[in-house]
Amino acid sequence: MMTNSGNKLTQGQFSFLPPLTDEQISKQIKYALKNNWAIGIEYTDDPHPRNTYWEMFGNPMFDLRDPAGILMEINNCRKIFSSHYVRVTAFDSTRGVESLKMSYIVNRPKKEPGFGLVRQEGEGRLVRYTIHSYATDKSEGERY
């Protein structure tokens, strides 16, 4: 059995669904704006699950009324980083919360080779396991 089902990265919300349309993304943004969450656009070509901090595309956006401006930035980011992963995050700055409330992928590379399982043999019969993204064998910017 293949472990990389559908050959696509599943991180954050909606990642088992077909890609969101712009209209659906707008509705998600509207929801976040209504809750006064700050919206960020982030990209990376190193999607290892432990890589928490992706690059920010511009500053976080808040104090907006309408999703159109954010969708515009998402599309700018998709154009510039067309073969990177791009995600949209919504940050709740309420004291004591101060963390992400939403995160979902809005752009992905055409081909996603996924991750390989690496086994390292230690002393005795010890085996250490880790996962390794095939793409990161290449250098940054040339991975997908």
Place this chain on the structure above:
Amino acid sequence: MKAKVDSIILAYLAGVKMPKQTKKETTAGQVSVNLDAEFRKSNIHEVLDKLDRELIGLKPVKTRINETAALLLVDRVRKQLELSAGAPSLHMCFTGNPGTGKTTVALRISEILHRLGYVREGHLVSVTRDDLVGQYIGHTAPKTKEVIKKAMGGVLFIDEAYYLYKPENERDYGAESIEILLQIMENNREDLVVILAGYKDRMNKFFNSNPGMRSRIAHHIDFPDYGVDELLAIANLMLAEQNYKFSADGEKVFREYIQLRMKLEHFANARSMRNALDRARLRQANRLFAGNKKSLTKIDLMTLEPDDILASRVFQEGKLDDN
């Protein structure tokens, strides 16, 4: 049949209850709409009536707004019958002297556009050059875009827009901001409406050196200066809002004040009225204090008397009051 379904959806999206009888299928299978009923149901007449009531004078402006509202309503009805003509260009230019009500009208327009479903949120973001143009290379584009993003879904009001363009300095960053605005005004018509405002002659000069901007603006509205009667009516309206009024003599004196004030420098129409009234209120308070009257009635506290106005330097020395 599809047209009918679409129109119901459209009306629903526009937040308008679908009138039962505005649209019927005739024998030939043609669909017809009742414009009048559509107008009544769209409840924009509320906003238009309010505009007429709360703003004194401004006849040409009100006429233009009514015409524009009619155009938009017809356009919406056409859409229901699938006679699409593309999103109409709604960018506007308001010209007029200071205090003639440009900002106030812009606020109302955004409400009208919202009711007609031409902007999604209906808020107004009011900016000047400093909000759009940066201080160094690479600063302007993000700044302008930031403002545009805030205004999306509503109206972007750019006061004294000609300051964006400084021909004497060819490396001025204002040009970059104009460039971005032009692009947005063309490509994002459904997302925001831009209103430029300023003095007429300067605005004309600005358009002459920025033909791209002129061609993107469909509606030019000129705000005339107010006459003495109109200014007095505006003053009375402003007082009523704050639970004040002139005594009969007070009003007479204030009319004289207006006539004198109009001839002095820095006259700013309705705004000068507001400032004059604020000073009159101050003097009234002092008069009540100095008067040492044991008990004051409600009327005493509400009324502005001739003395409160005559103390102005406009009367005393033919000069402006301080502040």
